[in-house]
Amino acid sequence: MVFTRYYLPMTDRLSDLLTRTARLIAGDGHSAGLKPVQWQALRYLAVANRFSRTPGALTTWLGQTKGTVSQTVAALERKGLVARSEDSEDRRLVRLSLTPAGYGLLAEAPEAVSDAMTAGLATPERAALEALLARMLTGHLAKRGYRPFGQCADCRHFERDAADGAPHRCGLLALPLSDADADAICIEQEAA
Amino acid sequence: MVFTRYYLPMTDRLSDLLTRTARLIAGDGHSAGLKPVQWQALRYLAVANRFSRTPGALTTWLGQTKGTVSQTVAALERKGLVARSEDSEDRRLVRLSLTPAGYGLLAEAPEAVSDAMTAGLATPERAALEALLARMLTGHLAKRGYRPFGQCADCRHFERDAADGAPHRCGLLALPLSDADADAICIEQEAA
């Protein structure tokens, strides 16, 4: 059976490039018995602050559904890389954290394709790409009603050098923050 | 069980942005009963020329393994969107083409996330992004020993306005080319 109709011209080269590149990056990371999504979850849990390490936050960070994330977390827990704990204030919440094995595995992770791909770019190019991607991503998330995430220190609730003992302070959650906290990813973050 | 170790600072913001964006784009396209990879395969088969519509070419285009592509093609064939045919010259090859149903489905495909994300960019930004992505992608493919693909008319084997009846000609395969051929994606393409 032969069909007479022939091929269509390629309409959008940029979208095509983006999709091909995306598949390569998103499909990367089949090592140490982990899947790509599991690596990404592990990396997130290593850089997110204690308020942001829940299945729900992971769900919007990864752009997946609750059910899928629940299984991803279960798989990481089975492998002994992630531990669950309860929240004493809100008992619906599950707090997640990396185990020492989780940190250990992350430390010896092989280089990701995304790093290799950007390694050849010059500094201004990296900055330009970062700015474009940030706009594309936050724009997309906003359209979906999702939070953008971001670093604690860039938040409008971040109070630097709060004078009551701790180095800094979160005005939203009314909690003291360490210097390490200030660098962490927070789901509540709002641009200053 | 509580672990004392706390979170690591985020090291590479660009790589992180890229990975998150990539997952959103690569995971997009769960409509009409097709999976994201199946849509991408369908789009490729619509824009690739007749020499490039084989399972092998699709394999490097999608960045997957032969086995996976074999199943993807089988799924599309089951759905009646793609047809197989034999090659009379090399009987190991399988030639793929879209059926009328395949073209029809593609024509009414919903807007992809990659399009929506880039829609908000200004023209020079789109050009800059395209150039960066092209370098990243071809650099990565070259490192892996894969072909970059590309449009027929941009190839060094493309002979415009060949005077023997057909509009153009491919010097590598010694074949006549139509105007439509010139726009198609070719696996043999080498930059002029």
Place this chain on the structure above:
DNA sequence: GCAAATAGTAGCGACTCGATACAATTTACT
């Protein structure tokens, strides 16, 4: 108080994807 919203889990079905093994050609080198 009680309905509605929120956080998470359970199970299903189709599919992805790397890995290994395998069959059918075609090509390269004697």
Place this chain on the structure above:
DNA sequence: AGTAAATTGTATCGAGTCGCTACTATTTGC
């Protein structure tokens, strides 16, 4: 010509992805 090596593609396995539809706990909003 004649065999070894390379090329093209399929078959099968197991773990996991992922959207979907329930479903169970909680907490919050009148």
